[in-house]
Amino acid sequence: MQKAITxxxxxxxxxxxxxxxxxxxxxxxxxxxxxxxxxxxxxxxKREFSTTYNSVKFKxxxxxxxxxxxxxxxKFMPQYGGFCAYALGKRGKLxxxxxxxxEIRDGKLYLFYNSWFNDTFEKWKEGNPNKLRKxxxxxxxxxxxx
Numbered sequence: 001m002q003k004a005i006t007x008x009x010x011x012x013x014x015x016x017x018x019x020x021x022x023x024x025x026x027x028x029x030x031x032x033x034x035x036x037x038x039x040x041x042x043x044x045x046k047r048e049f050s051t052t053y054n055s056v057k058f059k060x061x062x063x064x065x066x067x068x069x070x071x072x073x074x075k076f077m078p079q080y081g082g083f084c085a086y087a088l089g090k091r092g093k094l095x096x097x098x099x100x101x102x103e104i105r106d107g108k109l110y111l112f113y114n115s116w117f118n119d120t121f122e123k124w125k126e127g128n129p130n131k132l133r134k135x136x137x138x139x140x141x142x143x144x145x146x
Contacts, residue, residue: 022082086120089136
């Protein structure tokens with residue numbers, strides 16, 4: 001019985017946590033370097049340059065980027081837990097991302113889904129990014145309170 005309760009607790013905890021951050025192999029942004037995005041570059045980080053912040057793991061391409069992140073982690077955090085900004089703004093859905101589809105807007109990192117014929121970054125740009133961002137902010141706030 002104790003084992004069943006423990007498994008249930010872990011399942012619920014994992015599901016709850018997964019809803020707050022989009023993680024792959026435990027890393028946000030599919031292991032891409034969140035500091036490199038601010039240099040307009042999408043690069044997969046290396047395990048030897050990794051850290052954890054607020055229970056979320058990050059990888060970086062260099063010791064320098066790791067140090068930059070540690071000096072101001074909130075500056076480099078992907079918006080909406082690393083989920084697709086367009087999907088959250090347009091439909092209120094938590095959708096996976098393509099780590100090479102991103103935008104830095106007003107000093108913040110936004111990630112997007114891109115596969116086959118569904119490039120949400122293009123839809124974001126063609127739509128009204130400020131309106132979509134405002135709606136995504138509202139949806140994210142509601143989801144985090146649940």
